[in-house]
Amino acid sequence: MKKVIRLTETDLENIIHKVLSEQRVENRGKAISGGKATFNLANTFESGQYKLTDSSELQNVVKSIESFMKKNPNSNVVATVMAGESKVPNPKGFEQEGSLAQARANEVKKYLGSKFPELNFGETKIKIGETPWDVNKGRDHEDYKKEQFFTLTVDASGQPIQPNVMIVPRPTFGMSGGGVVVHVGFPDGSMFTMNRNDQTENEFYKQLSRLPEFESFRINRGKLERVCNKYISMCENVKYDRNKYVTVDNENAFKQLVNKIKSEELAFPKGISGETISK
Secondary structure: OOOOOOHHHHHHHHHHHHHHHHHHHHHHEEEOOOOOEEEEEEOOOOOOOOOOOOOOOHHHHHHHHHHHHHHHHOOOEEEEEEEEEOOOOOOOOOOOOOOHOOOOOOHHHHHHHHOOOOOOOOOOOEEEOOOOOOOOOOOOOHHHHHHHEEEEEEOOOOOOOOOHHHEEEEOOOOEOOOOOOOEOOOOOOOOEEEEEOHHHHHHHHHHHHHHHHHHHHHHHHHHHHHHHHHHHHHEEOOOOHHHHOEEOOHHHHHHHHHHHHOOOOOOOOOOOOOEEEEE
16 A cells, blocks of 8 residues: 655755755865856855855865866856855844855955966855844744855856966076076066176176175066966966077176166066966
């Protein structure tokens, strides 16, 4: 004999809510689909909070985004945040409806922007829940929880990035041959060399080293080198024609080199908000 189970509308709603809740947990931090990846970050923030006190969930997302961007190296990758806010009363300072969700979105964008300066962000989407606040239900009621969602969608279906938008020149500066030959290259493709085993060239190198401008030149070059090593895709090595190297063995060549060092303004990559990345 078959057993018949009768379910009320409330029973069905509870089952659906349970399944959706389980899916949110299972999909947390996981990427979905091909040219577009979506991440569930509903558990990133504590109730009523917007500061990232635990970034472990976001760290998993960072790894997934790195993989996603490697698969789409020439695409204009755009990340869009969608944050839900229930009608549970917000803490002090976030009385305006949607302000807490916006603050959370800004916090996530700031964190990801520090990891991926080349990542573009679309318009943040805020959705306010429709369930009226009922103090008898309490702030942890499932009706409010399901309206406090937070997703991040990364889309690589936009137009390809034009290389001259983000990429900056990475000029050469250093020594070769066991520290014997000094190379000082510039973004315009000019290259000056000094052989320290040569008495004349070594004397010019000593004069160069004593210049106050040379110290700041070396510091800035070191900063750019570190930035380019960290964000390889945002820098492009300058190509030099070996046949046009300038040997600094006379006053005229030395003056040219000094003038270039004094007037140099290195181009550093810029982040999503236009800020210069110098570390």
